Amino acid sequence: MNTRVMDDPAKAMTPGLEASVGSEVCSPRPALPQPLVVVEDLARTFDVSAPWLNRVLERKPRQLLHAVDGVSFEIARGQTLALVGESGCGKSTVARLLVGLYAPTRGRFLFDGQDAHAAYASAQRRQLRRRIQMIFQDPYASLNPRWRVEDIVAEPLREHGLLNDAAALRERVGELLRSVGLSPHDMVKYPHQFSGGQRQRISIARALATRPDFLVCDEPTSALDVSVQAQVLNIMKDLQRQQGLTYLFISHNLAVVRHVSDQVGVMYLGRLVELADKRTLFTQPRHPYTRMLLDAIPKLHDTSRARTPVQGEVPNPLNPPSGCAFHPRCPHANARCKAERPVLQSMGGVRVACHAVQEGRI
Amino acid sequence: MDKLLEVKDLVVEFPTRRGVLRALDGVSFDIAPGEILGVVGESGAGKSLTGAAIIGLLEPPGRIAGGEIRLQGQRIDNLLSAQMRRIRGRRIGAIFQDPLTSLNPLYTIGRQLTETILTHLDVTPAEARQRAIQLLKDTGIPAAEERIDHYPHQFSGGMRQRVVIALALAAEPQLVVADEPTTALDVSIQAQIITLLKRICRERGAAVMLVTHDMGVIAETCDRVAVMYAGRVAEIGPVHEVIHHPAHPYTAGLMRCIPDMDMERERLHQIDGAMPRLNEIPRGCAFHPRCDKAMLRCHEQRPNLMPAGATRAACWLHEVPATPAAVEVAQ
Numbered sequence: 001m002n003t004r005v006m007d008d009p010a011k012a013m014t015p016g017l018e019a020s021v022g023s024e025v026c027s028p029r030p031a032l033p034q035p036l037v038v039v040e041d042l043a044r045t046f047d048v049s050a051p052w053l054n055r056v057l058e059r060k061p062r063q064l065l066h067a068v069d070g071v072s073f074e075i076a077r078g079q080t081l082a083l084v085g086e087s088g089c090g091k092s093t094v095a096r097l098l099v100g101l102y103a104p105t106r107g108r109f110l111f112d113g114q115d116a117h118a119a120y121a122s123a124q125r126r127q128l129r130r131r132i133q134m135i136f137q138d139p140y141a142s143l144n145p146r147w148r149v150e151d152i153v154a155e156p157l158r159e160h161g162l163l164n165d166a167a168a169l170r171e172r173v174g175e176l177l178r179s180v181g182l183s184p185h186d187m188v189k190y191p192h193q194f195s196g197g198q199r200q201r202i203s204i205a206r207a208l209a210t211r212p213d214f215l216v217c218d219e220p221t222s223a224l225d226v227s228v229q230a231q232v233l234n235i236m237k238d239l240q241r242q243q244g245l246t247y248l249f250i251s252h253n254l255a256v257v258r259h260v261s262d263q264v265g266v267m268y269l270g271r272l273v274e275l276a277d278k279r280t281l282f283t284q285p286r287h288p289y290t291r292m293l294l295d296a297i298p299k300l301h302d303t304s305r306a307r308t309p310v311q312g313e314v315p316n317p318l319n320p321p322s323g324c325a326f327h328p329r330c331p332h333a334n335a336r337c338k339a340e341r342p343v344l345q346s347m348g349g350v351r352v353a354c355h356a357v358q359e360g361r362i
Numbered sequence: 363m364d365k366l367l368e369v370k371d372l373v374v375e376f377p378t379r380r381g382v383l384r385a386l387d388g389v390s391f392d393i394a395p396g397e398i399l400g401v402v403g404e405s406g407a408g409k410s411l412t413g414a415a416i417i418g419l420l421e422p423p424g425r426i427a428g429g430e431i432r433l434q435g436q437r438i439d440n441l442l443s444a445q446m447r448r449i450r451g452r453r454i455g456a457i458f459q460d461p462l463t464s465l466n467p468l469y470t471i472g473r474q475l476t477e478t479i480l481t482h483l484d485v486t487p488a489e490a491r492q493r494a495i496q497l498l499k500d501t502g503i504p505a506a507e508e509r510i511d512h513y514p515h516q517f518s519g520g521m522r523q524r525v526v527i528a529l530a531l532a533a534e535p536q537l538v539v540a541d542e543p544t545t546a547l548d549v550s551i552q553a554q555i556i557t558l559l560k561r562i563c564r565e566r567g568a569a570v571m572l573v574t575h576d577m578g579v580i581a582e583t584c585d586r587v588a589v590m591y592a593g594r595v596a597e598i599g600p601v602h603e604v605i606h607h608p609a610h611p612y613t614a615g616l617m618r619c620i621p622d623m624d625m626e627r628e629r630l631h632q633i634d635g636a637m638p639r640l641n642e643i644p645r646g647c648a649f650h651p652r653c654d655k656a657m658l659r660c661h662e663q664r665p666n667l668m669p670a671g672a673t674r675a676a677c678w679l680h681e682v683p684a685t686p687a688a689v690e691v692a693q
Contacts, residue, residue, distance in 0.1 A: 022505040036693040084549035196405070225404035225575065225637075230619040230630040237629070252549065255621040277447060281625075297623055298578030300605060313520050313551060 023136055026109060033075035035115065036214060036246050037081075037098075039209035042107035044068045048318065050086045063319055067093040069270040070107065072344070075263070077213075079197045080240070080247040082261035082278075084254060084316055085291070090270040091250045098248060100125070101136045111214065130160050133207040137219040139199035143191040149202055153177065154211045176205040181233055192295060196226030208239065214246045233260055254297055258282055266290045269317055271326040276350040288330045288362070324355065332356040366434060366569050367393040367416070367537055373428035374408075374415055376640075383640040385411050385424065387593045390667070395536065398570045400580035400601065403590035407636055409573045412590070413539045416571070417456050418446040428654035433537070452482040455530030455568070457559075460520035460544040464529075465514040468659070471498075471525050473509035475532055497528040502558060514580060520551035531566065538563060541573045556583055559612070578621055581605055589613045592637055592648035599673025609670035610677045612649045647678070655679060 044203050044266045049055060049062040068090040075081045083091045097110055100120040109116040111132065133156075136142040143152055153173045157163045163172055174184030180201040188196045191199055200220060207215055220236070221229040237260065239245060251257050257264055257278075264281045266274045268290065274287040285291045312329040315321055327333035336355050344353040356362045374386035384410045388535055393399045397549065401409045414420050418438070431439040438449060458464045466474060473529070475494035481487060485493065491510070498506035501524040514522060523543065544552040560583055561633040563570050572584060580587050581601060582648055588598040589610065608614040618631035635652045638644060644651055650660040659678050670680035 086550060171457075197636060226577070227404060227616060227619045227633040228636060230621075230632040231634070232619075234629055234632055254549075254619075257625045258623060259621040259627070292550060296549045298553070298576065298582045299555070299623060300578055300581045300617075301622075302621065313518050315546070 011136075036077040036112055036186075037075040037248070038108075038110040038230045039071060039073050039094075039098070039111070039317060040108045042068060042071045042094070042109060043105045043189050044097055044102055045105045054244075063318060064318075066217065066270050067317070068097065071267070071270075071272050072107075073263075073265055074274065075214075075246055075248060077246055078240070078244045079262045080249050080260055081263045081265060082249040082251060082257040083265045083267055084251055084257050085267035086252060087173065088269075088314055088317055089267040092218055092265050092268075095134065095216045095248065095250050099132055099216050100129070116159075121146055126160060130210040131208065132216065132246045133212040134322055135203050135215060135217045135220045138223050139196055139203050140223070141213050143199055144162050145191055147190070149173075149177070149189055149191070150357055152191070152202060153187070153206045153209055156206060160210055162210060172209070173205075176209055177202075179239065180205045181231070195228070196224050200224060200232050204232075204235065204239070211243075212245070214248070216248045216250075217254070220249075222251065222253070225324070236260065250340060266293065269315065269320050271325065271353065272344055272351070273326065273354065274350065274351075274352045275344065280350055286347070286350055286357050287354050288332055288356070292329070324353075330356075330361050363436075364395070365392045365432075366395045366397075367571070368432040369412070369416070369429070371429035372412070372415060372426065372431065373426040374411055374420065374424055376424050378423075379590075380509045380641070382583065384643075385593055385640055386415070387597055388666075389590075389593070390429075391588050391595060391598055393537065393569050393571060395566070396567050396569055397586065398563070398572060398584045400584035400587040401571060401590060402575065402577060402580050402587055404575060404637055404667075406592075406639075408593040409575075410541050411592050413541045413571060413573050417450055417454050417539050418443070419450075419456075423446075438506075448482075451478055451535070453534045453535050453537065455533070455535040455538040456525075457526055457530045457538060457540040457543045459545050461519060461526045461546070462514065464526050467514050467520060468682060470511050470513055471517075474526075475510070478529060478532040494528075494532070497532060498525070498684045500562060501525070501528045502554075503528075514629040519547055520554060523547060523555050524558065527555070527562065531562060531568065534566060535568060538570045540570055540571070542575070544570070544579060545576070552579070559583075570605060577605070577617070589596050590617070593640070593645055594647065594648065595667060596677075597670075597673055597675040598667065603672040607671055607673075608660070609654050609673050609675035611679070613675075615652075647676070659692060
């Protein structure tokens with residue numbers, strides 16, 4: 001662990017000073033254009049064992065849940081990577097790892113060339129938190145109901161000491177609200193006076209307050225109605241274009257992912273099974289799980305096509321199947337799939353973890 | 363064909379301290395025997411409330427303030443709760459969104475199933491158990507003989523929803539009201555449950571009122587669809603027509619908002635604004651502040667459902683005699 005906080009505690013306490021130093025000083029930018037976000041073999045294990053007394057009395061073993069088990073990807077500056085998968089596949093854990101809400105069990109997250117988790121544990125965490133922000137799923141739970149919008153959006157500015165003058169703060173909050181399609185007059189209202197879509201826009205304004213480079217969006221439109229979802233997605237795309245934002249977009253909705261992303265990673269039981277650029281993934285899905293997911297979506301127009309519903313369910317992550325975790329549901333599984341876990345391999349620009357694809361069987 | 367369920371001018375109100383809120387305002391539709399009617403709309407449109415009113419489970423202080431609901435010609439909206447209880451479960455089954463909260467965690471699923479069967483049908487306990495096992499088998503639960511003695515927490519989400527479907531169909535109802543039955547489930551499980559619901563209702567000849575916000579589910583499952591907006595039916599008609607030739611501007615906007623799997627667009631179409639709250643529903647057509655085809659009349663007068671091509675829409679654009687130009691604009 002980094003001991004700089006211990007050596008220089010005063011520095012951690014002076015956010016204003018820190019912020020004024022600017023990002024360039026703390027994180028030297030390399031000459032080569034390298035991806036803003038590099039995740040290498042990231043893993044997070046949770047201990048879900050029974051309490052100690054039960055373990056002793058009932059001889060229960062320790063139980064570990066491998067929520068994220070060795071995930072690697074990169075996101076170039078200004079691009080969007082979408083992570084999709086069903087509930088329990090670990091996509092939200094990845095989001096929480098990246099913003100530092102969890103510490104990884106294994107692996108690294110390099111942000112702009114800098115080891116982010118070392119920084120989260122050091123005095124540089126403020127610096128990093130200013131540059132990495134998160135938008136949560138439920139806009140009803142992520143905004144404090146007793147605060148006015150003005151205070152909600154201004155909080156990160158105050159906290160990071162970016163603006164302290166009341167008039168300047170108000171002006172910046174107004175500007176942020178305008179950028180997400182709300183009126184500066186809305187800042188005196190409370191969250192309950194807004195609809196779900198407007199609340200999610202307030203969350204976006206708050207996330208953008210510190211001028212971050214990287215936004216982690218965990219199911220930002222899942223709690224919204226379709227007409228409102230379209231508004232929020234359009235705003236997110238506009239902001240990305242104007243401010244050069246980089247997104248990690250987590251969703252279970254493949255149609256939304258197709259609309260917002262540049263790259264798509266498909267996760268199953270804590271691992272990436274396929275990582276490809278959007279067009280390739282949607283037109284030529286390689287992994288049987290990706291094909292299954294695409295096939296499972298109800299289509300609006302092509303309803304005559306007979307769908308084969310997927311067999312089986314996601315296995316219990318506490319006791320994942322041997323070999324490839326998808327083999328019990330996979331129509332192409334053979335003996336090797338049951339015994340040996342496939343690794344993510346590059347095949348013609350697409351990364352896929354499947355024996356059948358790698359052997360050319362499908 | 364004879365109508366199984368008729369809902370006519372249904373009005374549901376919630377008295378509050380600040381006045382009476384009208385959550386449903388003149389909802390009319392009907393369902394034929396064996397038909398699957400989809401009810402679609404955004405949150406707050408009143409779709410779940412319509413379902414709750416039909417099965418007699420409106421939460422107080424909500425009350426039916428007008429209109430009528432008829433099941434095979436018999437009025438069921440004004441029954442005493444004891445009479446309604448005999449209809450609910452026996453003639454109308456219900457499936458709710460969250461399979462965990464619709465099952466009692468303290469009883470085995472077998473007990474819950476046999477209880478329903480014994481209450482409504484004249485069978486012995488042994489026959490009821492046989493029937494319950496058969497139902498579980500029909501809904502695709504493996505090792506049903508063994509699973510029947512398990513508790514709800516021992517089932518996964520998808521399996522639980524299968525149990526709930528079995529429970530809804532236990533007394534062989536003529537109508538099943540399914541309120542967002544797949545919303546809490548993952549896509550791969552969603553497809554299984556929808557297929558199951560469709561197959562099993564068809565086999566038993568039960569009609570289904572499927573309440574959902576997912577247009578994709580409607581497109582794949584239903585025969586007809588009713589689109590609701592701010593407590594009223596905006597458009598109703600055959601699924602294919604409503605999706606491909608929507609007559610109401612709201613339906614048209616809604617269809618274009620949905621990100622399409624097969625087509626990529628730089629920007630999604632958006633309907634600006636949001637659905638009005640119950641206490642501030644505008645005069646005239648409730649959709650007019652968001653409608654780009656709104657005319658002067660839409661601000662003043664509220665349209666009722668009128669024929670519009672192959673569907674029926676509550677929109678002044680389709681009034682007869684409409685000028686041919688207006689109809690063209692609408693399409």
